[in-house]
Each structure stands twice: as structure tokens, then as C-alpha cells.
Amino acid sequence: xxLAYPAVLAVLLFCTGLYGVLARRNAILVxxxxxxxxxxxxxxxxxxxVWLRDTLHAGQALTLFTIAIAAAEIGIGxxxxxxxxxxxxxSDIDRLRDLAERPDGGDATGHGAQPQPDTxxxxxx
Amino acid sequence: xxxxxxxxxxxxxxxxxxxxxxxxxxxxxxxxxxxTVTTRQLVHAALWLVVxxxxxxxxxxxxxxxxxxxxxxxxxxxxxxxLLLFGLMLTKxxxxxxxxxxxxxxxxxxxxxLASAGTLVWVVVDAFRATWIxxxxxxxxxxxxxxxxxxxxxxxPFEALSVLLLAALVGAIVLSRKGGEGKAPxxxxxxxxxxxxTAPREEQH
Amino acid sequence: xxxxxxxVLVPLLPFLGSVAGFLLGRxxxxxxxxxAVLPTLATAALAVCVAVGQGGxxxxxVATRLTPTGSIPIDLALHIDGFAALIGVLVGVVxxxxxxxxxxxxxxxxxxxSYAALVSLFTxxxxxxxxxxxxxxxxxxxxxxxxxxxxxxxxxxxxxAARAASLxxxxxxxxxxxxxxxxxxxxxxxxxxxxITGILGKVADGGLHHPTLIALLLLGGVAGKSAxxxxxxxxxxxxxxxxxxxxxxHAATMVAAGVYLVARLLPVFAASAAALVVLAVMAAIxxxxxxxxxxxxxxxxxxxxxxxxxxxxYMLGALAVGDRGAAVFxxxxxxxxxxxxxxxxxxxxxxxxxxxxxAMSRMGGLARRIPDAYWTVTVALLALAAIPxxxxxxxxxxxxxxxxxxxxxxxxxxxxxxxxxxxxxxxxTALLTAAYATRLWLLAxxxxxxxxxxxxxxxxxxxxxxxxxxxxxxxxxxxxxxLPTWFDxxxxxxxxxxxxxxxxxxxxxxxxxxxxxxHTSARAARAPLGAVxxxxxxxxxxxxxxxxxxxxxxxxxxxxxxxxxxxxxxxxGPLHRHAAVGFHLDAVYSALFxxxxxAAAQLVRFLDREVVDTYVRGAGAAPRxxxxxxxxxxxxxxxxxxxxxxxGSLVLAVxxxxxxxxxxx
Numbered sequence: 001x002x003l004a005y006p007a008v009l010a011v012l013l014f015c016t017g018l019y020g021v022l023a024r025r026n027a028i029l030v031x032x033x034x035x036x037x038x039x040x041x042x043x044x045x046x047x048x049x050v051w052l053r054d055t056l057h058a059g060q061a062l063t064l065f066t067i068a069i070a071a072a073e074i075g076i077g078x079x080x081x082x083x084x085x086x087x088x089x090x091s092d093i094d095r096l097r098d099l100a101e102r103p104d105g106g107d108a109t110g111h112g113a114q115p116q117p118d119t120x121x122x123x124x125x
Numbered sequence: 126x127x128x129x130x131x132x133x134x135x136x137x138x139x140x141x142x143x144x145x146x147x148x149x150x151x152x153x154x155x156x157x158x159x160x161t162v163t164t165r166q167l168v169h170a171a172l173w174l175v176v177x178x179x180x181x182x183x184x185x186x187x188x189x190x191x192x193x194x195x196x197x198x199x200x201x202x203x204x205x206x207x208l209l210l211f212g213l214m215l216t217k218x219x220x221x222x223x224x225x226x227x228x229x230x231x232x233x234x235x236x237x238x239l240a241s242a243g244t245l246v247w248v249v250v251d252a253f254r255a256t257w258i259x260x261x262x263x264x265x266x267x268x269x270x271x272x273x274x275x276x277x278x279x280x281x282p283f284e285a286l287s288v289l290l291l292a293a294l295v296g297a298i299v300l301s302r303k304g305g306e307g308k309a310p311x312x313x314x315x316x317x318x319x320x321x322x323t324a325p326r327e328e329q330h
Numbered sequence: 331x332x333x334x335x336x337x338v339l340v341p342l343l344p345f346l347g348s349v350a351g352f353l354l355g356r357x358x359x360x361x362x363x364x365x366a367v368l369p370t371l372a373t374a375a376l377a378v379c380v381a382v383g384q385g386g387x388x389x390x391x392v393a394t395r396l397t398p399t400g401s402i403p404i405d406l407a408l409h410i411d412g413f414a415a416l417i418g419v420l421v422g423v424v425x426x427x428x429x430x431x432x433x434x435x436x437x438x439x440x441x442x443x444s445y446a447a448l449v450s451l452f453t454x455x456x457x458x459x460x461x462x463x464x465x466x467x468x469x470x471x472x473x474x475x476x477x478x479x480x481x482x483x484x485x486x487x488x489x490x491a492a493r494a495a496s497l498x499x500x501x502x503x504x505x506x507x508x509x510x511x512x513x514x515x516x517x518x519x520x521x522x523x524x525x526i527t528g529i530l531g532k533v534a535d536g537g538l539h540h541p542t543l544i545a546l547l548l549l550g551g552v553a554g555k556s557a558x559x560x561x562x563x564x565x566x567x568x569x570x571x572x573x574x575x576x577x578x579x580h581a582a583t584m585v586a587a588g589v590y591l592v593a594r595l596l597p598v599f600a601a602s603a604a605a606l607v608v609l610a611v612m613a614a615i616x617x618x619x620x621x622x623x624x625x626x627x628x629x630x631x632x633x634x635x636x637x638x639x640x641x642x643x644y645m646l647g648a649l650a651v652g653d654r655g656a657a658v659f660x661x662x663x664x665x666x667x668x669x670x671x672x673x674x675x676x677x678x679x680x681x682x683x684x685x686x687x688x689a690m691s692r693m694g695g696l697a698r699r700i701p702d703a704y705w706t707v708t709v710a711l712l713a714l715a716a717i718p719x720x721x722x723x724x725x726x727x728x729x730x731x732x733x734x735x736x737x738x739x740x741x742x743x744x745x746x747x748x749x750x751x752x753x754x755x756x757x758x759t760a761l762l763t764a765a766y767a768t769r770l771w772l773l774a775x776x777x778x779x780x781x782x783x784x785x786x787x788x789x790x791x792x793x794x795x796x797x798x799x800x801x802x803x804x805x806x807x808x809x810x811x812x813l814p815t816w817f818d819x820x821x822x823x824x825x826x827x828x829x830x831x832x833x834x835x836x837x838x839x840x841x842x843x844x845x846x847x848x849h850t851s852a853r854a855a856r857a858p859l860g861a862v863x864x865x866x867x868x869x870x871x872x873x874x875x876x877x878x879x880x881x882x883x884x885x886x887x888x889x890x891x892x893x894x895x896x897x898x899x900x901x902x903g904p905l906h907r908h909a910a911v912g913f914h915l916d917a918v919y920s921a922l923f924x925x926x927x928x929a930a931a932q933l934v935r936f937l938d939r940e941v942v943d944t945y946v947r948g949a950g951a952a953p954r955x956x957x958x959x960x961x962x963x964x965x966x967x968x969x970x971x972x973x974x975x976x977x978g979s980l981v982l983a984v985x986x987x988x989x990x991x992x993x994x995x
Contacts, residue, residue: 001143003256006188007249009151013158013181015242020162022234022973023227028212029167032174035205036158039181042197046190050265051258057274060266061282063193064275067200068286072293074205078212079300085216093968094228100966230969237977244984 006047013040027081027091031074038070143260147187154180165226167218171209178202188258190266333383334392337408340376340418341457341471343369344425348450355443363433366446370429370453374422377457381415386816391463391527402518407525409463412816413658417460417590420665423802424582425453427795428574431673434789435574436871445485449578452478456583460590465514465524468591472510472555475584476503482579483571486875495567502564506554513547516540517598526594533597545598545605548591549612556588556642559616563915565639566623569631570878572871573676576631580638581668586661589645593654600652603745610650610748614755617643619913621762625769625898626909629685630675633770637714638668640759644729647752652744653732655817659810660725666802667713667722673795674707676874678774683785685877687770688893691851692779699782702793704775706800711771713803715764715836718829724807727824727832730756734828753828760832764839769897772847785873846897853895 013036020033042063049059085091140148157176164170178201185194264270275283347369354361384390389411395403410418429449436442455478458471477500484496518524520539521532532538552558557565557580565585569576579585592599592609599605617640624636641664648657679685681700682693690696697704713720716727733756735741736749810822893899899906908914963974 001141001147001188001258001260003253003258004250005144005147005151006184006258007253008246009147009155009184011245011249012155012242013177015238015245016155016158016162018241018976019234019238022237022969022976023231024162025226025228026167026216026218028209028216028218029162029170029226031212032170032209033162035174035201036161036177039178039197039201042193043181043184046185046188046193046266047258050188050190050260051256053259053262053265056278057265057271060190060193060271061275061279063190064196064271065282065286067196068290071200071205072290074208075297076293076300078208079297081212082215083300091216091218092225092228094230096968097966100964228967228969230967230973233973234969237973237980241976241980244980248987 003047003051006043010040010044010047013037013043025092025094027084027093028078030093031077031081034077035070035074038066042066143187147184150180150183150187154184163227165222165224166220167213167223167226168210168220171206171213174209175202175206178206185266188266189260189264191264192266192268192271194266333380333390333410334408336376336383337380337390337410337461340373340380340422341454341461343373343376343454344450344457345454348447348454351443351447351450355447359443362443362446366450367426367429367433370422370426370450373453373457374419374426377415377418377422380410381419384410384412384415386412389527393463393525402522402524404466404524405464406467407463408461409526410461412813413590413593413654414460416662416813416816417586417658418457420586420662421453421456421460421583424665424669424799425449425456425578427669427673427798428578430791431577431676431795432572432574434791435676436572437789439871441485445482445572448478448481449575452482452578452583456587459587463526465518465526465529469511469514472551472587473507475555475579475587476500476507479503479568479579479584482575483568485572485575486570486878489570489875489878491567491878492570495564495570499564499568502561503554506551506561508550509547510551510554513544513549513551516547517544517595520544529595530597533601536601538598538601541598541601542604545602546608548595548598549605549609552588552592552646553612554588555591556585556646557639558588558612558642558646559619560915562616562620562639563912563919566627566632566635566912569629569635573631573672573679573874576635577669577672577676580635581672582665585638585642586665589642589649589657589661592646592649593658596649596652596654599649600743603743606650606652606744606748609646610751613643613647613650614751616640617647617755617759618762621759621766622902622905622909623912624766625762625902626906628687628893628896628910630678630687630690630770630774631672631685633687633766634668634671634675637671637763637766638664640763641668641714644726644756644759647756648729648732650744651732651736651749651752652741653729653735653818653820655814655820655822656725656728656732658817659728659813659822663713663721663725663802663806666799666806667710667720670706670710670796670799670803671714673792673799674703674710677703677788677792677796678707679877680788680873681785682774682782683873683877685874687773688896691773691777691893691895693777693782694779696777696782697775699784700788702796703788706796706803708771708775709800710803711767713807715767715840716760716832717764717836718833719807721803721805721807723829723833724810724822724824726756726760727829728810728822730760730828730832731825732820734825757831757835761835761839764836765843765901766898768840768843769847772844772851772897776847776851778851843897843901846900850895850897850900 017033017036017038017040020036021030024030024033045059045063045066049057049063052059081091084096088096154177157173157180161170161173161177164173178197182194182197182202185191185197347365351362351365354365389409391407391409393405393407395405429446432442432446432449436445439445452475455471455474459468459475462468462471480496480500483499484492486492487496514524517529517538521529521537523529523532533541538544550561553561565580568580571579599609620636620639620643624633624640627633627636641660645657645660645664648654648660677700678690678696681703682690682696684690709720713722716723718724730753732741733749733753736744737746737753738749739746741749810824813822814820902909911917963970
């Protein structure tokens with residue numbers, strides 16, 4: 001099989017994920033896009049492993065590790081998103097702007113999303 | 126797959142059956158991925174992600190990496206997407222079309238993504254124009270082969286990875302606890318994290 | 331004590347007294363007066379001892395070299411001849427009188443300690459100039475005097491006039507000191523030594539290459555210090571200082587330094603006929619101009635100041651005709667009677683409560699109230715006008731005689747024109763001197779009008795000092811026959827022709843002024859001018875300060891007063907207006923120097939504020955704007971950051987690929 005097929009597919013998947021990371025507003029959608037990017041890399045790893053006929057199967061082993069790390073990442077990531085949602089009442093990434101410098105140069109705490117009581121999130125759970 | 130190994134016999138104009146299958150599945154996968162990152166319905170995005178991940182699993186199969194393919198189905202389709210769906214629900218994601226699914230950054234993101242795609246495709250095609258994968262011979266990714274390799278050569282990274290997963294589990298629990306109270310969300314997340322934690326155990330089989 | 335030890339002590343004692351005064355002045359007020367008076371008195375006594383020891387014999391020359399100082403060595407040298415010894419006595423005596431007088435004059439002044447210490451330092455510097463035999467050491471004393479005069483003239487620094495006058499005195503004398511310094515260097519470079527004896531020996535051998543240049547450069551400094559045209563304008567303004575300072579600085583010591591220097595270096599000047607001509611012309615212009623200006627002044631001290639300028643012109647005229655004996659003789663007598671006049675003026679100002687002659691001419695009984703000052707000042711004015719047998723007559727006749735001598739070509743190496751210039755201007759000045767002396771006397775003591783308000787008794791020390799100085803004023807002229815042995819040996823006796831002409835002219839001047847006064851004094855009653863009253867029992871120094879301060883608002887100017895009863899106004903006619911302001915020389919200086927400098931300062935200020943600062947501000951503003959622009963990128967949106975990051979790394983990757991493959995390079 002031509003190596004260009006999996007390679008180009010991986011590139012396109014990666015860039016799709018890239019677009020999703022940059023363009024999506026909801027943090028969970030961003031996490032999905034990250035999964036897409038990781039899978040594109042996995043595809044590359046597998047394809048090259050097969051192509052090179054590596055006796056150690058480094059590519060496939062690494063793919064397994066990547067999958068495991070992706071699972072850990074999604075767990076931690078979701079926990080963070082939930083925490084943010086509970087504290088801020090929103091999981092919209094472009095509303096989390098505490099790092100922005102205000103025109104008056106003052107502290108940015110208290111700005112951005114209105115701090116919502118945690119009870120709301122708990123009620124949802 | 127059955128073609129001769131001589132390079133002259135290969136060509137884009139005479140695709141093999143595997144190539145055609147790979148191409149078709151790849152188009153389906155890419156389409157699903159595109160819908161995932163563009164749809165306005167958040168739950169649909171998760172479902173289309175299932176399609177995309179499943180497509181990738183099929184591609185693994187076509188590349189003779191069968192073990193990876195089943196792990197992909199198990200972990201991604203089975204647990205990650207479910208976890209994402211739980212996340213969507215926990216954050217009270219709207220059901221149905223939400224007009225603000227994309228941020229104002231969309232056009233810049235599109236430009237960056239297209240430029241990256243162009244550059245990478247150009248580089249990849251330029252580099253691997255005349256490279257073929259020989260899929261004949263011994264199966265590369267059978268469970269037996271991979272298991273042997275994994276526990277012969279990669280056993281130390283593998284165990285380090287299990288420690289990492291444990292740390293992630295603990296981290297997720299700590300993050301989702303809130304100051305002594307708030308047991309309900311913590312318990313919920315624990316179930317999710319536990320699900321993640323089971324994944325490597327399944328891999329070992 | 332040897333002569334050398336004594337001579338070293340003479341400048342050293344006032345210096346130590348001054349240092350002690352500066353150190354103890356604040357902490358131990360009780361010591362200030364003894365510390366001011368005693369060293370100066372001792373110095374006067376020691377100066378007399380030096381003079382007696384020297385006795386008109388050959389010059390004493392002692393030198394010690396502390397350290398090698400480069401190409402031309404600088405020696406701590408003493409050179410005591412008849413000139414130095416006698417001038418030392420004059421300086422010591424006048425300084426002692428001034429210090430004693432000041433204890434009364436400035437009795438309540440809060441700044442008396444520093445004042446007394448400065449006067450001591452000043453005396454020390456002048457004695458150093460007189461006794462030293464090395465030009466570099468002389469320059470040290472010369473400059474110390476300059477800075478001391480700055481501080482002393484500005485003693486009443488609360489008044490605008492004193493501040494301006496002290497700055498002016500300092501700047502104008504420094505203007506002359508710059509060429510003076512160059513002149514000293516040129517002279518030393520030509521002669522190979524700073525020692526005056528060495529220089530004079532070199533001149534005698536004809537070894538001086540540029541005598542004219544050197545002489546003219548030195549003349550710049552002399553004109554500045556001795557207040558000669560065109561650098562004389564600081565002296566009348568310097569009358570804003572306390573009266574004893576005027577007596578010390580502007581009659582007997584500082585202005586005498588220039589004359590003394592020329593006398594010491596006369597062979598250098600005589601080596602160049604051009605320098606002598608310049609000196610004579612300078613002296614002539616100074617003499618006549620200052621005589622005219624003195625006739626128009628209203629402030630009694632400014633009259634005396636212009637008179638000083640004129641008498642210094644006499645001395646330099648005598649030097650121009652090559653007779654330093656006559657010059658130093660006139661310097662001695664003038665130092666005595668001018669110090670007396672200034673100290674007397676201090677008494678008059680205190681008694682009258684004003685320094686304005688116009689105001690005094692409208693007061694009756696001033697002479698009766700201050701009989702000591704009346705008699706001594708009258709005699710001193712007679713001496714100033716060169717009426718025999720007082721001191722001024724003999725010395726002035728010596729000058730005129732020397733000029734006549736040179737005019738007839740009998741002096742070796744002196745052009746006849748120089749003699750004639752000095753002679754004619756000298757005779758003319760004698761007329762003017764008599765005129766303004768008479769005017770001063772008539773206006774000050776023969777006023778008619780309301781009785782003088784009582785301002786309290788003058789301290790005894792002030793009147794006593796008048797009588798001390800009265801003695802040389804009367805008698806110093808009689809010493810004329812004994813002096814030639816101290817000087818160059820030329821006779822100083824008055825010649826018949828010049829005596830008759832000089833005295834006759836002086837009498838004419840006095841009589842004409844008297845006639846004019848008779849004519850105008852009747853108008854005084856019709857044109858009342860406000861006399862400035864001072865609080866009774868104020869200290870004399872305070873009275874003078876108030877008088878100086880109130881002169882401008884009361885009479886419309888620091889120099890003149892719109893007084894129709896002024897005989898000077900009648901005598902000068904249309905010239906009066908110009909003479910009162912010193913013939914507009916200040917305006918000329920203002921146009922020539924002050925305004926260009928101010929314009930240049932404005933330009934520099936503009937360049938600094940608008941041009942240089944623009945760069946500085948720009949250097950600050952550009953990063954600020956850049957920072958503001960970059961700050962806008964800090965949106966806080968993670969996706970924006972990530973997008974920019976990826977776009978940047980993409981560009982970098984493309985560049986790296988292009989470079990690596992060589993396609994783009």
C-alpha cells in the first residue's frame with residue numbers, strides 16, 4: 001500500500017483536530033478535538049511501524065502508550081472542566097479571560113464569567 | 126497486497142483493493158471528523174467522534190495492526206466517548222443546536238488549520254511519494270506479536286505508564302472533590318476515572 | 331626678628347585671624363571682635379617694622395621652593411623694596427582702621443563674624459600681593475581678593491542692588507583676569523621664570539620677545555582690578571556694599587593692586603611704546619570720564635567711587651609716563667584721604683539717614699551734628715582737590731610734573747604724545763576733581779532746610795578712626811622729599827609750573843561750582859525731595875542698608891536724582907543726563923555681552939527643551955506605545971494564544987524546511 005495514504009489521512013485528521021481546538025467554544029468539544037489529533041498521530045505511528053517492519057514494534061507500543069495517556073488526559077481534563085464549570089458556571093473557553101490585562105492595568109479578579117455558586121453544578125450532578 | 130514487490134508495479138493509477146478500501150474508509154473518517162469539529166449540536170459531535178474513531182480502528186485493521194484496532198475500539202469508542210458524553214451532561218450542555226458552539230476565533234483557526242494542512246500534505250507527499258508499505262508476510266500487529274514485544278522490550282515503560290494512570294486517577298479525584306463536601310460530583314468523576322483506569326488492564330489481555 | 335620673619339608674619343597674621351574667625355565666629359561670639367581687630371593691628375605694626383627695617387635700602391629677596399611644579403618653577407618668594415614696604419604700611423593701617431571702624435559700624439549686624447573674617451582674609455591677600463616676588467603667588471592673592479570682594483560687596487544680599495553689584499564686580503574683574511592669566515603665562519614663558527626679579531632682569535637684557543602683547547594682556551587684568559575704562563563699571567555699583575568695605579576695597583587695597591602690579595612690572599610695559607600709549611589713553615579717558623560722571627552722581631558714595639576711578643587714572647597716567655615713584659606716592663596719599671572720605675561718608679550717611687546728596691542739601695545743621703566728620707572730610711576733600719598743603723597736592727603735582735617731564739621728551743623711551751595726553755587730561759581732571767569735591771562739600775554740609783532728624787550718636791570708634799586717618803591726609807605730602815630714596819630716586823617735589831597750573835585750575839573749578847551752587851541753591855526750597863528717614867538708634871550699617879534700598883524708589887535710580895538745585899546739573903548742562911548713568915557704558919555692555927549671552931542661553935534652552943528632550947521623550951514614548959500595542963494582544967483567550975503559537979511555529983517550520991532543502995535560500 002502506498003505510504004502516502006495513511007500519512008495524508010493522518011495530516012488531514014490532525015489539522016481537523018487543530019481547527020477544532022482553535023475554533024470550538026465548549027471545553028469538552030476542545031477535548032474531543034484533542035482526541036482527534038492524538039488519533040492522527042497514532043495512525044502515523046502504526047503506519048510507519050508497519051512500513052519499517054520494526055522488530056521491536058516501537059510504533060505500535062508507543063501507540064498503546066499514547067492511547068493510555070490519552071485516556072488519562074481525558075480523565076484529568078474532564079475533571080478540570082467540571083471544576084471550572086462548577087466555579088464559573090460556564091465551560092466556555094473564551095469566557096475564561098482572567099489572564100487578560102485590563103486597560104486600567106488593575107487586577108482582573110472578579111471579571112469575566114460571573115462566579116456562580118457551586119450548588120448549581122452540584123444540583124446538575 | 127498481492128502485487129509484486131517491484132516498485133515499478135506500484136502506481137496511483139492502479140490502486141489495489143486494500144488501497145481503495147483504505148481510501149474510502151479514510152474519506153468517511155475524515156468526513157466524520159469534520160462534522161465533529163463543525164456541528165452545532167454538542168451531543169452529535171460526540172457521536173460523530175465515535176464514527177471517526179471507529180473509522181481509524183478500521184484503518185488500523187487495514188494496516189494489519191489488529192490489536193491496536195481492538196484497543197482503539199475498547200478505549201476510545203467504549204470509554205472516552207462515554208466519558209465525554211458524561212462531561213457534556215454534567216456541564217449542562219444544551220441539547221439541540223447551540224448557535225454559539227464556535228468561538229469568534231473561527232476564521233483565524235480556519236486559516237491556521239488550512240495552512241498547516243497545506244504545508245504538512247506538501248511535505249508528506251513530497252517525502253513519501255515513492256514509498257510503499259509491504260503488507261505481505263508475517264502479520265505485524267497480532268496480539269501475540271505485540272504482547273511478546275511489549276513484555277520483552279517495553280515492560281519498564283509499561284509499568285511506568287501504569288503509575289501514570291494511577292496518578293491521573295488520584296488527580297482526577299482530588300480535582301473533583303471540593304473541600305471536604307460535595308461528594309456527589311466527586312463520586313461521579315471517580316466512576317469515570319475508574320473506567321479510564323480499567324483500560325490498561327484490558328489491554329494486557 | 332629678622333626682616334624676613336616679620337615680613338612673612340605680615341600677611342600670615344590676618345590669614346590666621348580670618349581662619350579663626352570663620353571657625354569660631356558662630357560658637358564664640360565674644361572672640362570675634364578681638365580676632366578681627368588684633369591680628370590686623372599687629373599686622374599694621376609689623377608692616378611699619380618691615381618698612382623701618384627696609385628703610386629705603388636695597389631690596390630684600392628671599393625665596394623657597396616647596397616642590398618642583400613642572401617646566402617653570404613656582405617659588406614662595408618675598409620681594410621687599412621701598413614700594414612694597416610703604417604700600418604694606420598703607421594696607422595694614424587702612425585695614426586696621428577699617429576693622430576698628432567696623433566694630434562700631436556693624437555693631438548689630440548678625441553677619442559681622444563672617445564679615446570681619448572676610449575683611450581679614452582680604453587684607454591678607456592684598457599683603458601677599460604686595461610682598462610676594464613671584465607672579466603665581468601674586469595671582470593667588472589677586473584672585474582671593476576677587477572672591478572676597480564678591481562676598482563683601484554682597485554683604486547686604488537682601489537688597490537687589492547689592493546682589494547685582496557683587497555679581498557684576500566679580501564678573502567684570504574676572505573678565506579682566508582671563509587676559510591677565512594669559513599675560514602672566516606669556517611673560518613667564520618668555521622670561522623662563524615667574525620671579526619678578528628674574529623677569530625684570532630678562533627685560534633689562536632685552537630678552538622679551540613679545541612685550542606689547544604681554545603688556546596689553548596684563549593691562550586687561552589691571553583695568554579690571556583697578557577699575558579703569560572700559561572695565562570700571564563695577565566700582566560705582568560696588569558702593570552697595572558696607573561703607574568700611576568701600577573704604578578698604580575700593581580706596582586703598584584692591585584697586586591699588588593693579589597700580590602696584592604695573593609699578594612692579596613697569597620695565598615690561600616700558601619695553602613697548604604701544605603699551606604705554608594704550609595705558610595713557612586708557613588713563614586719560616578714565617580720568618576725564620569719571621570726573622564728569624562724579625559731578626552728576628547723587629549717592630555720596632558713588633561720587634567718591636567715581637573719584638577713586640579718576641585718581642587711579644592719575645596713578646596709571648604716572649606709570650604711563652614711566653614714573654612709578656609718583657604713581658605710588660599718589661597711591662599712598664590717595665589711600666589715606668580716600669579711606670578717610672569713605673569712613674566719613676559712613677558717618678554722614680548715618681547722621682543724615684540717607685545717602686542722597688539731594689536730600690542732604692535740604693537738611694540744615696548736618697555739619698554741627700557731626701563736627702568730627704565735618705572737619706576731617708573737609709580736609710580730605712581739600713586733599714582730593716589737590717589744594718596745598720595737604721597730601722593730595724604733593725602727590726598729584728608729582729604726577730603732573732612727571733607728565734610734563736615726559737611731554738617735553740626728557741623721559742627716556744617715553745613718547746612725547748603720552749606725556750601730553752597725561753598732562754592735559756590730568757589738568758582737566760584737576761578742574762573736575764575740584765568741582766565735584768566742592769559740590770559734594772556744599773551739598774552735604776551746607777544744606778538749608780529743616781533740621782536733621784536725630785539718628786543717635788555715632789560710635790566713638792568711628793570718629794576716632796577719622797582722626798587717625800586725618801594725620802596722613804594732612805601730613806603725608808610733607809614726606810615727599812624723603813620718599814625718593816625709597817623709590818627710584820627721582821625727585822617728587824612739585825615743579826613750579828605744574829603746581830601753579832594745577833592749583834589754579836583746581837581753584838577755578840571750586841569757585842565755578844560755588845557760583846553755580848549760589849545760583850541753584852535758591853531752587854532747593856522750591857523743589858522738595860523726600861529725605862529718607864531711618865529709625866532712630868539704628869546701627870550705622872542698618873541705616874546705610876536702608877538708604878541704599880530706598881534710593882531707587884525715592885529718586886528713580888541708583889545713581890542720579892531729579893534735583894534742579896544740583897550745581898552739577900548746571901555745570902554739565904546736557905551732559906548731565908549721560909554722566910549720571912556713567913555715559914551709558916552699562917547699556918553698551920548690555921547690548922554687546924548680556925543680550926547675546928541671553929539669546930544664546932535661550933537658544934540652548936530651546937535646543938535642550940525642544941530638540942534634545944524630544945529624543946529623550948521619544949526614547950520613552952516608543953517603547954510605551956509598543957508596549958500598549960503588544961498589550962492589546964494579551965486578550966486572555968487561550969485559543970488566540972494557541973492559534974498565534976501554531977501559526978508562528980508553522981512559519982518557522984516552513985522556513986526551516988525551505989532552508990534545509992535549499993529551495994528557498
